[in-house]
Amino acid sequence: MRIRQAGRIDEGLWLLGTQESCVYLLEGTKTSVLISAGMHYILPDLFRQLASWGMKPEKIEHVVILHAHFDHVGVVPYLKRNRPDLKLYASARGWEVLANPKAASVINEFSEKVRLRVKGEEDPLAGMDWKWRDDVQGETLARGDQLDIGGRQLQFFETPGHSSCSISAWVPQMNILFPSDAVAIPYRDEYIIAVGSSFEKYLASLDKLAGLDVRMICADHYGCVEGVEAREYIGQTRAAALQMMDRMREALAQEGSVEAAARQLIRLHYERRPDYFVHPDILLRTYTQMLKQLTG
Numbered sequence: 585m586r587i588r589q590a591g592r593i594d595e596g597l598w599l600l601g602t603q604e605s606c607v608y609l610l611e612g613t614k615t616s617v618l619i620s621a622g623m624h625y626i627l628p629d630l631f632r633q634l635a636s637w638g639m640k641p642e643k644i645e646h647v648v649i650l651h652a653h654f655d656h657v658g659v660v661p662y663l664k665r666n667r668p669d670l671k672l673y674a675s676a677r678g679w680e681v682l683a684n685p686k687a688a689s690v691i692n693e694f695s696e697k698v699r700l701r702v703k704g705e706e707d708p709l710a711g712m713d714w715k716w717r718d719d720v721q722g723e724t725l726a727r728g729d730q731l732d733i734g735g736r737q738l739q740f741f742e743t744p745g746h747s748s749c750s751i752s753a754w755v756p757q758m759n760i761l762f763p764s765d766a767v768a769i770p771y772r773d774e775y776i777i778a779v780g781s782s783f784e785k786y787l788a789s790l791d792k793l794a795g796l797d798v799r800m801i802c803a804d805h806y807g808c809v810e811g812v813e814a815r816e817y818i819g820q821t822r823a824a825a826l827q828m829m830d831r832m833r834e835a836l837a838q839e840g841s842v843e844a845a846a847r848q849l850i851r852l853h854y855e856r857r858p859d860y861f862v863h864p865d866i867l868l869r870t871y872t873q874m875l876k877q878l879t880g
């Protein structure tokens with residue numbers, strides 16, 4: 585079963601944001617944490633949702649960044665500048681990426697590309713200081729670290745492959761996994777694979793997660809998966825990744841170059857999924873990176 589609507593999805597766990605850009609508020613007996621940080625344009629949605637549930641933004645005392653791509657860090661700068669006491673967490677590699685001026689520029693550029701694709705000319709962030717600069721810093725998470733929020737602990741795994749900085753969060757008291765894009769994106773009834781860093785490491789990360797007794801998977805795009813599908817999701821992701829590799833090899837054989845194969849895959853992607861949120865220019869870069877892994 586897949587859950588895509590904002591609201592309470594489990595005891596003390598709330599889905600916020602939009603269908604294509606999800607973040608999660610997890611409550612403990614001592615404090616609350618926002619898991620993942622979505623697209624920048626969900627900020628007004630986040631504030632409106634919290635208010636409708638009788639919560640204030642100050643409810644969020646911690647934010648965990650699961651990886652440093654533009655569509656997973658968007659709400660952080662505004663929240664941190666308005667709440668200097670807000671505690672931020674990411675992997676060491678994640679902070680390295682976010683401290684790079686070139687990477688920050690790409691985050692800001694890609695964020696606006698997707699906002700225009702999803703929202704059109706509407707700018708819900710007018711007057712809000714949302715852009716990434718070098719003033720946002722936080723604490724580093726590594727393999728084996730835990731964040732205790734009272735009665736619940738977030739355990740962290742290094743899960744590279746989608747990106748070099750990816751981590752996943754596991755809450756054993758709830759049997760809930762927050763893998764970000766370390767597993768497939770649950771778009772409609774599909775398993776969308778995005779491996780921008782390393783297919784080999786992506787598959788190894790799936791093996792690392794496969795031993796968990798998962799009851800629910802909370803993805804950063806297109807909501808949550810629970811029940812039987814959640815228990816089978818890691819295995820389904822592995823199968824989908826291997827199928828994607830085969831399709832990419834076929835495209836390379838048909839087209840004769842990475843560039844032409846990437847264009848073929850992009851065309852097919854949007855013919856099947858015209859409302860997919862990522863701007864085609866950005867997904868073209870991802871497919872190009874994936875194809876290059878298969879030709880090296």
